[in-house]
Amino acid sequence: MKWLGRLFLVAAVAALGWWLWQTLFPGDEAQIRKLLARTARAASFSSRDGALRRMGSIAEFGNCFTPDVQVYFDMPRQGRFALEGREQMIGLAARSRDSVVAVSVTLVDVSVQLEPDHLSATAGLTARADISGEVDFSVQELKVFFRKVNGQWLIYRVESVKTLSAIRPESNLRTT
Amino acid sequence: MMSGEPNQTTLPHWLKVVLIGRNPRVTIIRLAVTVVLLVCTARFMLIPIRMQGPSMRPTYEDRGINLLNRLAYLRRGPSRGDVVAIRLAGPSIMFMKRVVGLPGETVEFIDGQLYVNGQPQKEPYVKFPCHWDMPKQRLSPTQYFVVGDNRDMPIQDHTFGVAERARILGRVLL
Secondary structure (H helix, E strand, O other), X not given: OHHXXXXXXXXXXXXXXXXXXXXXXXXXXXXXXXXXXXXXXHHOEXXXXXXXXXXXXHHHHHOOEEEEEEEEEEEOOOEEEEEEOHHHHHHHHHHHHHHOOOEEEEEEEEEEEEOOOOOXXXXXXXXXXXXXXXXXXXXXXXXXXXXXXXXXXXXXXXXXXXXXXXXXXXXXXXXX | OOOOOOOOOOOOHHHHHHHHOOOXXXXXHHHHHHHXXXXXXXXXXXXXXXXXXXXXXXXXOOOOEEEEEOOOOOOOOOOOOOEEEEEOOOOOOEEEEEEEEOOOOEEEEEOOEEEEOOEEOOOOOOOOOOOOOEEEXXXXXXXXXXXXXXXXXXXHHOOOEEEEHHHEEEEEOO
């Protein structure tokens, strides 16, 4: 039975070592997942946030994107809209804090595909937004495109995915 | 003479048998197998789901609990009238809608009336007034048309439309 104890000890040390390695030297996919989690956290806010925290989270949100980021959304109720550039993303984050009291954004079912060159990647995910004052949460399937810039992964394109598509009365494409 | 140790209270034999069985090792194995079966059933066969939102009223109310049968479409595709779950990026959040159009058919709404292949459809599950207009859509061999039962809101506010077969995860059981 001594050997069983030693086997458990070796397995525990190996697991700890693997965890430490993953934490200190995360792979590309882990970095991308961390970036997505950071983006969701920065997009979330509550009425209790002070001015400093608010500014910090808006800046952090903007830093998740490349300067030439492109965002294309086509969603029920919101219609179609497009954004281009990091400045517009920062503006959107600031305006959302003015128009809504609190939002909690979570990203679920994230699947990451790395390109063979390990310099670009794509992720499919579902974004869930719990907006204060609304009974039901909003969901949207998204496709997010990443690029490695100076060793750091950043988002350069976001598209909404039409899970259910139907021909409806056309709404004009608007840019903000 | 020294007194012996005080009597230790022991469980009656019948209670021991009820709690841990005649053979504790067998009991543990049976418990482990039961847990594994329950987890596999809940994960891959009958998935518990919590419903949120008004789009399937009055058939299903907000915050209700139900089960999703993942094995319902192993041998056949969804049928008209089935209430199905459609996945988004994954199975954590799904749309729950009713199948009203099958592959190869045309679907349209004229003043709230559903037409499939030009024929008006009876929809006894639609209880609230509907005045939707939607141009004719033809479904491909892998597409189904799904819509909620609650069509009281403007058409732009309702999430419905064409769902690919691969996204339909199963049929709502209850």
